[in-house]
Amino acid sequence: MLRFTSVRRGTLVKLGRGIENITEAASNSLLESLQHHGYCYVQHPFIQRSVLDQLQRDCRIFFEQYILHLQDAQASGNLRRNNKHNYHCTPLSEYELEGIRSPSGFRGYYRYVGASGLDDAIDCFSIGREDEDPAALRRDYYQKAGWEESEYLPMISRRNPWDVLLNHVNVMGDGAGPTSVHMSGGTTGHVLNNNFMSDFRDMMVAYYELCSIVSLDVMRHISCGLGIRPSIPQGGYDPCMDYDYDFFTPFHSRKDFDLQAKYYPRLGAATRVRQGVAVQNAQSPQNPDGVRVLRRKGAKTTPLAPEAAPGADAAAPAVRLDTHKDLSTITLLSQDAVGGLEVWDEEKQQFTTVPVLEDALLVNAGVFLEKWTGGLIGATPHRVRNVRDGSSRCSIVFFALPNHDAKIEPLLQQDDNPATDAEDGFLAGDLMPTP
Numbered sequence: 001m002l003r004f005t006s007v008r009r010g011t012l013v014k015l016g017r018g019i020e021n022i023t024e025a026a027s028n029s030l031l032e033s034l035q036h037h038g039y040c041y042v043q044h045p046f047i048q049r050s051v052l053d054q055l056q057r058d059c060r061i062f063f064e065q066y067i068l069h070l071q072d073a074q075a076s077g078n079l080r081r082n083n084k085h086n087y088h089c090t091p092l093s094e095y096e097l098e099g100i101r102s103p104s105g106f107r108g109y110y111r112y113v114g115a116s117g118l119d120d121a122i123d124c125f126s127i128g129r130e131d132e133d134p135a136a137l138r139r140d141y142y143q144k145a146g147w148e149e150s151e152y153l154p155m156i157s158r159r160n161p162w163d164v165l166l167n168h169v170n171v172m173g174d175g176a177g178p179t180s181v182h183m184s185g186g187t188t189g190h191v192l193n194n195n196f197m198s199d200f201r202d203m204m205v206a207y208y209e210l211c212s213i214v215s216l217d218v219m220r221h222i223s224c225g226l227g228i229r230p231s232i233p234q235g236g237y238d239p240c241m242d243y244d245y246d247f248f249t250p251f252h253s254r255k256d257f258d259l260q261a262k263y264y265p266r267l268g269a270a271t272r273v274r275q276g277v278a279v280q281n282a283q284s285p286q287n288p289d290g291v292r293v294l295r296r297k298g299a300k301t302t303p304l305a306p307e308a309a310p311g312a313d314a315a316a317p318a319v320r321l322d323t324h325k326d327l328s329t330i331t332l333l334s335q336d337a338v339g340g341l342e343v344w345d346e347e348k349q350q351f352t353t354v355p356v357l358e359d360a361l362l363v364n365a366g367v368f369l370e371k372w373t374g375g376l377i378g379a380t381p382h383r384v385r386n387v388r389d390g391s392s393r394c395s396i397v398f399f400a401l402p403n404h405d406a407k408i409e410p411l412l413q414q415d416d417n418p419a420t421d422a423e424d425g426f427l428a429g430d431l432m433p434t435p
């Protein structure tokens with residue numbers, strides 16, 4: 001007898017572009033899905049499948065070839081599949097890597113050491129809005145909050161590190177990558193492309209712009225679904241007025257958002273292959289005493305098993321990114337085909353797998369939306385679990401963040417939502433990581 005199992009997944013909602021294309025039907029499904037499933041899939045005319053495919057492919061090339069120097073059999077298999085443009089890639093030098101490293105995790109490269117320890121840290125590359133003077137986006141907040149300029153200015157002035165990346169020179173024929181490719185018909189030709197970094201920058205910057213537009217459209221649908229109306233000076237709202245679709249827009253007017261590409265290396269594969277020999281002298285759950293370990297290039301080692309918590313199921317797969325709520329109003333995620341994301345299901349009191357839809361973005365609410373709605377739309381706790389055999393995974397995450405100096409006050413009238421009683425307004429920057 002056949003048994004059917006139903007996968008309970010968030011709703012797929014098709015959004016229109018701009019205020020004139022908002023429908024109550026789309027707004028309501030989006031809101032219901034956020035409330036009941038903790039997330040929702042959206043399709044938007046500006047997000048084409050081909051864009052998401054290119055993002056996934058190029059972010060992989062960036063991490064695998066330029067950052068991690070993955071050269072083993074599995075990586076080259078991936079690379080041949082991914083590197084359709086025949087980009088020639090010479091890994092970044094230590095010096096260049098240092099030049100793009102971001103101590104605060106914003107505008108640059110950093111390694112996130114999470115649940116699976118230093119050996120299996122997640123590689124992240126973050127960009128903010130392209131701006132001649134990025135400090136202008138946050139200066140008002142830090143001044144109001146009484147910071148000394150010397151404490152915050154260097155950090156908030158940090159620009160996306162394209163200068164280092166665009167100055168990187170791919171050295172042809174250095175043995176670090178292929179110098180020739182097999183053309184169809186069996187001939188061999190030198191058609192390698194040296195423009196990866198400028199294509200990568202253009203793609204990331206364009207995607208940032210697209211996500212800025214899409215996220216504001218998502219917020220407009222949320223405003224409509226919540227039935228937000230313009231308030232009147234005496235307090236309360238005017239029931240004769242139409243919905244205020246643009247309630248959230250001014251709070252995000254600076255477009256001071258964060259786009260992050262994340263690469264989860266194959267378990268046990270990240271640091272040991274870099275430059276042939278990886279020298280580690282750091283503490284990690286696998287290496288609690290911080291013993292110095294030398295590993296030979298290409299040496300086959302058993303993937304490091306995560307430390308099981310006492311009483312945990314030994315067969316349970318490793319968690320790569322610990323359970324957290326996003327520091328955003330909403331987050332737009334492009335997960336790669338291998339999956340791995342899980343959200344907390346409040347009803348069942350357990351994590352559930354989030355199926356991958358490759359032609360849609362996944363939307364989840366962050367803590368700012370939770371605060372605005374007094375918990376009516378909760379920020380979804382989620383995590384990333386190791387996939388299949390521990391293979392590598394890529395994701396591209398866009399955090400739509402309020403302006404640092406946006407004052408966030410619970411939206412709903414206290415009578416409607418007693419949960420807001422205890423909430424006072426606060427400035428968004430108060431919740432953001434300090435520089």
Ligand SMILES: O=C(O)CCC(=O)C(=O)O
Binds near residue numbers: 341394
């Ligand atoms: O990698 C993912 O799929 C999710 C990443 C995530 O949750 C985050 O960066 O906040």
Ligand SMILES: [Fe+2]
Binds near residue numbers: 324325326382
């Ligand atoms: Fe997250």
